[in-house]
Amino acid sequence: MPAIHEKEKVLDGRGIVVSYKQDTSCYYYRELIPGTKSYRNKKIEGATNITEAKRLAAVVALELSGRLPETKQRKPSIKKVKNTQPIEEAVEDFLEYELNRVKAGIIVDNTHYHKSSVLKKVMLPYLQSEGIQNTRQIRETTFHNYLIYRAGLRKLTWKDEILKIKDFINNHLVKHRLIEPEVAVSKTLFPKFKIRMDDLLSNPPISKGDWTIINREIRKWVKEGENVRNHRCHLWRVLFWTWTLVAKNSGARPEELRKLKWKEVEVRDVGRISQSKLEQEMAELEEEGIEVIGDDAPSSGWAANQNSLGREERLIAYITVTSGKTGQYREIPTNLGSVFLRWRDYINTYYEKHNIKRSVSGNDLVFGNINNEGKTYTHANFILSWGCIRKRVTDKLHGNKFSDEQYSIYSMRSTFIQDKLLEGLDIFLLSRISGHSPDVLLRHYDRLDIRERAEEITSLPFGIKKKEDVKVELYSNKQQGQTKETPKLWSRDDSNSYKRTARKDRSAINRSKTATAKEQ
Structure with a gap:
């Protein structure tokens, strides 16, 4: 060197x-x-x-x-003019570029929406409060008061906003030489904070009692909508009620359900055996003198045979959703067959009642705005309705005992995942239908209530004798190198152990154990 x-x-x-x-x-x-x-x-x-x-x-x-393209060798200039731009113009240019990426299919529209919200509604007002008007005025200390400015929000919200602001700085201001490079790479540009385990409980699962209260209040809210003169009000309330049932029993993300189409829902009648119906049909056959042969004992499984005694309809629905984060398709089996059929019939009745000459088709959105060409409702529509219901029952809810956070619209997804974990569903299967890795499931959603397994933990061994075994010495420190051969042990057929360990052919082992004439 x-x-x-x-x-x-x-x-x-x-x-x-x-x-x-x-x-x-x-x-x-x-x-x-x-x-x-x-x-x-x-x-x-x-x-x-x-x-x-x-x-x-x-x-x-x-x-x-890799953040900047390599520059060609340039001669040193006598006078350098540093580029700068008003912050508002820089944000508009960046968002216009991001919109072109949406049109090209590189990012989704929801990503552009969230970036626009953070930059326009959060970053710009903060920079104005700090007296920053142009891009070159941003220094290493500009964002030191950011967490104080955004006090009262969750740490995960802080993290998300800071990531979007960093994206704007690194991928626009730096690339266009609108900011000092050393500012962008400074480790102290944003204040640091730690995300603890309790910070991950921002969307706590809904307890069984609280879910009953919430669901009853939604149904009451739907009933009240019948008295509203604008028929669109009742339509929306029925849609929101159906949406909450699907969200809670499928574990799908809100944005996935907003984009769900009817052709991505398949309803199947798998049937089930009802104990009361089975006994009734058997009694009727015996009265007619017909002997019932066979074991038709009811079970919790499917009853595929349409002619089985005691069979009742059981509708399940397969939902195919596309993850907005990874773009990966996944199929979710649910017990929502009757819910989808009821919602389909309601929409068709609505069309007929208001002289709309059409019916539900496969390309229609399941939760689309049928009074606006079937377009999607915004995420804010669902959040506002959820907040309305939560406000009506605030005094009745007990909340989640592991978190002080209020139930959010994502709590229904957390509820589904936690319920399946409590039921003992294989975590790898759950990761496939939820779109999360097993590690994320355990870190974010494994808030199991220990009382559900209290009987298993507190069980006492009444009347059970202690199991004892005897250690067999393989060697002795006093007599090293000596082996005591017991004829009884050598007479055992241990060919299976050879087969397990060395994976040899058993016949080859038997031949190797047979002595030749010369050896004898």
Whole structure:
């Protein structure tokens, strides 16, 4: 390695600027590759002294990390004009670019909506309160009061907003040279905070008692809608009631259900055996002198045979949803067959009652606005209605004992996952139908109530004798190297153990155990 002429740390110790004695006019940026003992190196173009090299180090660091395209060698200019832009214009340009990405299918419309909300409704007012008008005014200390400004929100909300602001800074301001590069890579740009386990309980599962209260209040709310003159009011309330039933019993995300189409729902009659109906039909046959042969004892399983005694209709629904996060399709079996049929019949009756010449088709949205060309309702519509119901029953709800947070619209998804965990459903199967990895399920949703398994934990071994066994010595420290061969042990057929361990052919083992004439 050549001898070092000058060396100084930059970017809070992330890398160093160095020049070598063999050519003191050239400066290089070096940084350690995480997890290795190797370094990334790049020449700092345009630097004539250590001060200029330190100033340009941030640009080179971004080029090495892939955030900036590598710049061609340029001659040092006598006068540099730094680019700047009003913050509002920069945000509009960034959102216009993001909208083009939506049209190209790179990101979904919901992603663009959330970025726009954070940048326009949160970041811009904050920067105005800090006196920031242009992009070049943003410094390492600009966002130090951000958490104080957004006090009262969940830490997960802070994290989500900061990630979107960082995305705007790194992918727009830095790329267009509208901000000092060292500001973007500063580790102290945003205040740090820790997310604890209780912060993950922002959408607590709904207890059985509270769900009964909520569901009854929704049905009461639907009944009240019949007296409203605008028929669209009752339509929306029935839609929201159906939506909550599907959300709670499928575990699908709200945005997945908003985009669900009728062709993605399949209802099947798997049947079931009813004990009372079975006894009634058997009694009727015996009265007619017909002997019933066979064991038709009811079970909790399906009754595929349409002619089985005691069979009743049992409708299940397969829901195929597309994850908005990963784009992955997954199929969810549910007991919602009758719910979907009731909702379909209601829509068709609504069409007929209001002289709309159409009926439900496969390409229609299940929860679309049929008075607005079947377009999707906004996420805010569902949040407002959920807040209305929650407000009506606030004094009656007991809440989740593991969290002080209120039930949110995502609590129905948490309820489904926790209920399935309590029922003992295989976690890998649950991860497939919920769209989460097993690790995420355990970290976010495994809030099992220990009382559900209290009997198992507190069981006492009444009348059970203690099991005793005897240790068989394989060796003795006093008599090393000596083996006591017992004819009884050697006479045992242990070919199966050979087969398990070495996976040899049993016939080959038997041949190897047979002595030849010469050996005898």
